[in-house]
Amino acid sequence: xxxxxxxxxxxxxxxxxxxxxxxxxxxxxxxxxxxxxxxxxxxxxxxxxxxxxxxxxxxxxxxxxxxxxxxxxxxxxxxxxxxxxxxxxxxxxxxxxxxxxxxxxxx
Amino acid sequence: xxxxxxxxxxxxxxxxxxxxxxxxxxxxxxxxxxxxxxxxxxxxxxxxxxxxxxxxxxxxxxxxxxxxxxxxxxxxxxxxxxxxxxxxxxxxxxxxxxxxxxxxxxxxxxxxxxxxxxxxxxxxx
Numbered sequence: 639x640x641x642x643x644x645x646x647x648x649x650x651x652x653x654x655x656x657x658x659x660x661x662x663x664x665x666x667x668x669x670x671x672x673x674x675x676x677x678x679x680x681x682x683x684x685x686x687x688x689x690x691x692x693x694x695x696x697x698x699x700x701x702x703x704x705x706x707x708x709x710x711x712x713x714x715x716x717x718x719x720x721x722x723x724x725x726x727x728x729x730x731x732x733x734x735x736x737x738x739x740x741x742x743x744x745x
Numbered sequence: 746x747x748x749x750x751x752x753x754x755x756x757x758x759x760x761x762x763x764x765x766x767x768x769x770x771x772x773x774x775x776x777x778x779x780x781x782x783x784x785x786x787x788x789x790x791x792x793x794x795x796x797x798x799x800x801x802x803x804x805x806x807x808x809x810x811x812x813x814x815x816x817x818x819x820x821x822x823x824x825x826x827x828x829x830x831x832x833x834x835x836x837x838x839x840x841x842x843x844x845x846x847x848x849x850x851x852x853x854x855x856x857x858x859x860x861x862x863x864x865x866x867x868x869x870x
Contacts, residue, residue, distance in 0.1 A: 639808070670853075670854065672854075672855070672856035672857070674792075674856075674857075676792075681841055681843075681860035681861065681862060681863050682784075682792065682841075682857070682860060683860075684855075684856045684857060684858045686856075687854075687855040687856035687858075688853075688855070693856070693858065725791065725792055727792075727794075727856070727857075729845075729854035729855075729856065732805045733794055733805075733806075733807040733808060733809070734794040734797075735794065736791055736792040736793070736794065737791075738791050739791045739792075
């Protein structure tokens with residue numbers, strides 16, 4: 639299995655802030671990485687696939703970057719609806735693994 | 746658009762078998778380059794991939810659960826299913842079914858783009 643780590647595990651930010659979350663794989667996964675957003679009581683929502691491709695319908699303030707083992711998700715201007723938990727997932731090798739999540743809270 | 750809906754019992758006794766079904770609506774389970782997966786989330790914890798099954802019926806399971814998991818697809822009913830045997834309290838979770846798109850060979854995956862609402866399964870006597 640390919641473990642993923644995320645940092646930070648949680649953060650507090652103001653509406654309008656620029657926020658970056660990082661995800662690191664234990665080995666090279668090329669760009670086989672997706673990012674999801676989950677709000678309480680809801681199913682995860684796909685934001686980014688192939689490390690940097692924006693899923694249809696996702697606001698352009700979300701962006702992803704990185705390759706091989708280091709990746710990041712950036713929210714350029716945090717909106718009230720963005721307060722949620724964010725997960726990365728590697729889709730390079732079975733078993734597909736998720737990162738532990740990063741909780742973004744209101745400051 | 747395609748929608749997924751999980752169904753199954755909300756409570757299972759320890760050592761028994763958990764059985765869930767995911768019904769696909771708004772599209773055929775046989776169309777497009779899609780694989781069908783199960784993901785679970787224990788209370789207050791993160792996401793765990795359980796496995797995926799392809800239209801051909803070929804499954805891939807998480808090794809951590811492999812000896813207890815079976816998945817199968819019913820293309821006539823437009824459904825796919827999960828069975829998890831010998832459950833314990835550690836299997837208490839919200840179980841999601843989801844669609845995974847891919848392209849090419851070897852498969853290049855996009856991500857789980859359509860999810861069910863999730864179903865809560867508790868394990869208790």
